[in-house]
Amino acid sequence: MKRYDLIVVGAGPAGLSAAIEAARCGMKVAVFDENAKPGGQLFKQIHKFFGSKEHQAKIRGYKIGETLLAEADEAGVEVFLNATVAGIYLDKEVLVQIGEAMTHFKADTIIISTGAAENMVTFDGWTLPGVIGAGAAQTMMNLHGIKPGQRVLMLGSGNVGLVVSFQLMQAGCEVVALVDAAPRIGGYGVHAAKIARCGVPFYLSHTITKADGTDCVTGVTIAEFDEHFAPIPGTQKHFDVDTICLAVGLSPMSQLLKMAGCTMVDDPKRGGQVPLVSENGETSIPGLFAAGDVSGIEEASSAMIGGRMSGLAAAAYLGFLSESDKEKRLADLEVALNSLHQGMFAPGSKGKTVAKTDEGIAVSQSLLKKGYLEDTDLERFVHRSNQTDKNSGIHPVIECTQNIPCNPCQDACTKGCIKVGKTITALPQIDDASSCTGCGMCIAACSGQAIFLVDEDYAPGFASITLPYEFLPLPQKGEQGTALSRSGQPLGIAEIIDVRNAKAFDHTPLVTIKVPAGQAMTARFYQPTTQAMEQ
Amino acid sequence: MKRISDHPILGEPEKGQLVSFFMDGKPMEGFAGEPIAVALKAAGVMVHRYTHKAHEPRGIFCAIGRCTDCVMIVDGVPNIRTCITPLVSGMRVQTQDGVTALEVSE
Incomplete structure (x- = not known):
């Protein structure tokens, strides 16, 4: 022995x-x-x-x-x-x-x-091939280089469900919806926002009622349910999918x-x-x-x-x-x-409703329900850290509105533009006295992909927005596509004016788009024209 | 195409040698060393087995060898977890029906 x-x-x-x-x-x-x-x-x-x-x-x-x-x-x-x-x-x-x-x-x-x-939930048809765990999806695409499916519905909005949904899109799959029985998104808002701006809808207080198919999944029906967990008649929605992913704890x-x-x-x-x-x-x-x-x-x-x-x-x-x-x-x-173990996602806060951030700011209900910040939320969060008289020139806009334990943005800025402080769950603050050079290190350092560089005065009547873009194909300078809002809605034409992919960004390429000045605070994602045509 | 040819973070997936194997007697191709289930998935095979009593289809579910939903008959041996068993050139893989091989008309 x-x-x-x-x-x-x-x-x-x-x-x-x-x-x-x-x-x-x-x-x-x-x-x-x-x-x-x-x-x-x-x-x-x-x-x-x-x-x-x-x-x-x-x-x-x-x-x-x-x-x-x-x-x-x-x-x-x-x-x-x-x-x-x-x-x-x-x-x-x-x-x-x-x-x-x-x-x-x-x-x-x-x-x-x-x-x-992984936990599982049962529903009519849950044993059909094509119903898989979220971990299985990760294993297939990230270890073995194979797509779990073409069209996927994700059940569960905790961090696993959110992160795997994003990874599915990175692997080239389409995520048709994110569904959760809970009335609020369970994971980090920044993870939800990454998916929402790609146009993925969230269905909260919904669950799967049936998976269709005889030999494998061909579709799925979801429904909203009442406080007794009974489906509400007339709320059923059907999606054609080949894969149902379960991320339920x-x-x-x-x-x-x-x-x-x-x-x-x-x-x-x-x-x-x-x-x-x-x-x-x-x-x-x-x-x-x-x-x-x-x-x-x-x-x-x-x-x-x-x-x-x-x-x-x-x-x-x-x-x-x-x-x-x-x-x-x-x-x-x-x-x-x-x-x-600090902040609103601390182990001790599980299941609790947090109404305000540690800073005393009311949390965005839209972020919790739909996965993105409403324009009315921006006043409280984004503009707060961006009150500058000059209001011109490139500057970071940080859409990080929940107390999550994270601070790489602070170290990323060599100009000392961004402050989180000693408590790493504090919301990042922008020091307007420091000058942003537009290097983009903060964008690449933000694990939540919640930082954007905005220049309201890029050109007369136009603003530039630099955003993280971890998808293929990487847009090319000069090409035109569609600017998408935080909820993934098309806003109009966006022109790619810069693409940076430095080694220090660690596979988070920075794409700069030119949009009408009025979209400086609304455009947050870019959709290539080819993708728009496929849909 | 189910295989990912290029990935924004991981680049091109590293794969072993392309080999052939047999699925219910039909020749198929996959990469040596990858799980049998991955080669089958790439070839569009969704059903790995049928349950004994209700004759219901089962396929990949956990992909890490825990749930045993994806078991098949491999080289004559039943109950092989295909999601964690590496593919070898010339392997004979069969759809499992209960605990025996599904009868397949040629």
């Missing part, structure tokens, strides 16, 4: 982070993962992450995955793939299926970081912890059956830890911090790290974790 100081189950962001910290303290670490490739879901995350520098904000998920793998390798972590942990027994013995063989391993500490599984895969005899609690805020854990992830069994989604559904950034905390705690438990060093390093990580 092979022995290790630490066995980690699951090579996702939490497990790898834990293994790296522990191995760096001198522990002999084995990580088991049932998949053929390590990294968990990180390699499917092609969007830029939120947070601040210490959370690797504005770095795309798959790049973070590559860094973690390199660090694990350097630290001497042994990663076993296609290795399914089938059981945990007394005295930290685990049974692992590798190929056809069952093998016993023993450790002095164990960290369970098995992540979560995640549940911790905590079976191994239960099997090990850890005290479990049923906590809906953490996603279901989760172990009772200390702040470092230690369960009721000394030396057995849980990290990441398995101990409460969050996202990869906090999973990585949680993993590192458990790794350090495991090292200290066996004496590889002194108590004083442990306290010091855990305190730093706690600060990093706390900064992610």
Whole structure:
């Protein structure tokens, strides 16, 4: 029986982070993962992450995955793939299926970081081929380079539903609608706005009543429902689709912890059956830890911090790290974790209705219901940070109106134009005293794609708007297309006057359009003429 | 075309060698090493199996080897999770009917 100081189950962001910290303290670490490739879901995350520098904000998920793998390798972590942990027994013995063989391993500490599984909802026709999990869509398009379908309806407006909808469009699929049973969009407004300005409608307080098709999905019917969850007659809408994507939450895969005899609690805020854990992830069994989604559904950034905390705690438990060093390093990580746990999307705020931002500004109801800011919202948010007498020359317009943990825009501007401050959930402010050079780094750094550079006086009667454009084909300078509003409505002709795609933008090309001056604060997206004709 | 030829973030997908395999006896092509389910999807195959009792169609659902909806008979072995089993040149893949192969008229 092979022995290790630490066995980690699951090579996702939490497990790898834990293994790296522990191995760096001198522990002999084995990580088991049932998949053929390590990294968990990180390699499917092609969007830029939120947070601040210490959370690797504005770095795309798959790049973070590559860094973690390199660090694990350097630290001497042994990663076993296609290795399914089938059981945990007394005295930290685990049974692992590798190929056809069952093998016993023993450790002095164990960290369970098995992540979560997607939830499902049932409706008439839900078992038809073509009904898939949102994770399946991500796996197909981002790992295997294949479109999950041509026309897709997304159920679920949490961050997964929003992010995957955008990724579907990036992969060349059409998203016909985003549907959610909740009366409000669950994920970040900036994610919703990215989809809304492409013209995707949101149907809140709606759900799927039927998927059509005999051998596979050919269509879907949705309906609005009343407070008793009964469909309201006459509200049915039908869409011709070949794919229905379900993004209706995640549940911790905590079976191994239960099997090990850890005290479990049923906590809906953490996603279901989760172990009772200390702040470092230690369960009721000394030396057995849980990290990441398995101990409460969050996202990869906090999973990585949680993993590192458990790794350090495991090292200290066996004496590889002194108590004083442990306290010091855990305190730093706690600060990093706390900064992610602020604002209106904090784990403690789940399910609560937030009427005002931390700054006391009424939140946009349109953003929550339709996925975009109304013109009447702009006064409160956008113009507030843009009160300038000169009102001329290029300047950033930041449409970030919710307290989300993110601040790369602040570091991106070398001129000190943008201020978020110490609390990273604060809304960014624009310092009008600083001069914007139009470099566009803030646009590319904004993980929510909520920053635009506007020049009201680009030419007599015309304004220029620079926007992020992560789609193919990339527009060419000189071509003409359609300017779209925040809700994806065509506003008129837009001419491409500049396209920049610097390496520092990390695959977020900046496209500058010329529109009539009156559209300076309404045009927010560009649609090539070819796409308009196809529809 | 279901395959993504160029992606704004990921560029051109990295693929193995183009190989042929058999789906219910018919020759098809896919890339070696990609999941069997991906090669089938590219070829337009949606139904992977029919359920035992109700004879209902099933296809890809989770794509990460958890749900077992996409199982098929591969080289004579039933219940193979095609979403996580790499494609190999010459593989014989069959639609599963319950736990046996679906009878296909040639």
